[in-house]
Amino acid sequence: MRATAIAQPNIALIKYWGKRDLSRNLPAVGSISITLRDLFTEMNVELDDSLRSDKLSVNGSIDSKMLPRLSSCLDEVAGANRARANIVSKCNFPIAAGLASSASAFAATTVAASNAAGRSSTVAELANLAGRSSGSAARSLLGGFVELENRDEDIALNVLQECDSWPLVVVVAITEAGPKAVGSTEAMEISRKTSPFYTSWVERQDEDLSTARDAIMRRDFEQLAAVAEHNCLKMHSVMWASRPPIVYWNSATMRCLQTVRKLQGEGIGTFFTIDAGPQVKAVCLPEDAATVQAALAATAGVSDIMVSGLGDGARLVTGA
Numbered sequence: 001m002r003a004t005a006i007a008q009p010n011i012a013l014i015k016y017w018g019k020r021d022l023s024r025n026l027p028a029v030g031s032i033s034i035t036l037r038d039l040f041t042e043m044n045v046e047l048d049d050s051l052r053s054d055k056l057s058v059n060g061s062i063d064s065k066m067l068p069r070l071s072s073c074l075d076e077v078a079g080a081n082r083a084r085a086n087i088v089s090k091c092n093f094p095i096a097a098g099l100a101s102s103a104s105a106f107a108a109t110t111v112a113a114s115n116a117a118g119r120s121s122t123v124a125e126l127a128n129l130a131g132r133s134s135g136s137a138a139r140s141l142l143g144g145f146v147e148l149e150n151r152d153e154d155i156a157l158n159v160l161q162e163c164d165s166w167p168l169v170v171v172v173a174i175t176e177a178g179p180k181a182v183g184s185t186e187a188m189e190i191s192r193k194t195s196p197f198y199t200s201w202v203e204r205q206d207e208d209l210s211t212a213r214d215a216i217m218r219r220d221f222e223q224l225a226a227v228a229e230h231n232c233l234k235m236h237s238v239m240w241a242s243r244p245p246i247v248y249w250n251s252a253t254m255r256c257l258q259t260v261r262k263l264q265g266e267g268i269g270t271f272f273t274i275d276a277g278p279q280v281k282a283v284c285l286p287e288d289a290a291t292v293q294a295a296l297a298a299t300a301g302v303s304d305i306m307v308s309g310l311g312d313g314a315r316l317v318t319g320a
């Protein structure tokens with residue numbers, strides 16, 4: 001009744017923002033992401049009949065904040081009348097700071113809990129289970145370039161390119177390591193209800209998905225760069241025009257964008273993307289990653305840099 005799984009966070013190039021069904025946590029749009037290799041979350045789930053309540057420790061400390069969502073995830077996977085669980089989590093990067101920590105956490109939890117509960121679920125089943133806890137989590141079940149298709153009643157995953165077949169590098173510029181002020185779930189609902197740009201965001205998503213899919217299939221970096229930056233800025237425009245406005249950027253976020261623009265002007269293969277937090281992720285051609293890393297590290301306000309290649313999907317480390 002015990003299993004451990006590891007999952008890596010994923011970074012969306014074509015973003016998920018907004019839900020079409022809040023109760024089932026179904027996204028309003030499809031999305032495309034890359035799964036990272038060097039940032040990870042490990043989840044150990046032990047189902048134990050002698051426990052009276054679920055318990056969670058994160059990096060060695062008791063954590064009650066994340067516990068309700070993890071308990072719901074376990075209910076989804078193992079059923080509400082399951083044994084209570086002792087969950088032990090390890091994570092090697094800042095949590096809840098716009099680095100997709102919930103994606104890797106829920107992907108790993110879904111895989112570990114399914115095994116601990118003695119289930120043998122398909123990827124499609126795991127995707128829908130993980131997606132109910134966190135819309136971006138399903139994408140971390142698979143590696144490389146992953147498309148999440150938003151179907152009528154469920155979601156489906158496709159690998160567009162394996163991680164080794166287009167080995168891009170991601171440089172993450174940390175501009176503020178603390179947790180974000182507004183969580184994604186709440187912020188998405190504010191956008192859906194109040195942003196005048198929300199409807200057009202949803203309506204135009206298929207166009208961006210199609211352009212990005214085509215670029216990834218042909219490994220066309222320039223085409224991918226253009227559509228990913230456009231999609232990112234469009235999502236943030238939806239947020240900025242919400243009431244109250246949702247602004248995750250700080251001044252260093254903007255300076256990092258200017259650094260990326262300058263590098264692009266010098267012919268360096270890189271583009272930016274920003275999620276629900278102030279960090280900037282620069283996706284790079286492998287031969288240009290060191291230059292991008294040095295330039296972002298020298299940008300005022302950048303407190304730390306993380307570099308990652310692309311990696312595989314969630315996997316079981318120990319279990320039945």
Ligand code: 2P0
Nearest residue numbers: 012015016134135136184185275276
């Ligand atoms: C993404 N984000 O596609 C987008 C871009 C943030 C900005 O998916 O409410 O934590 O749990 O389904 O998965 C973050 O949203 O939200 C997210 P819920 P989740 O990566």
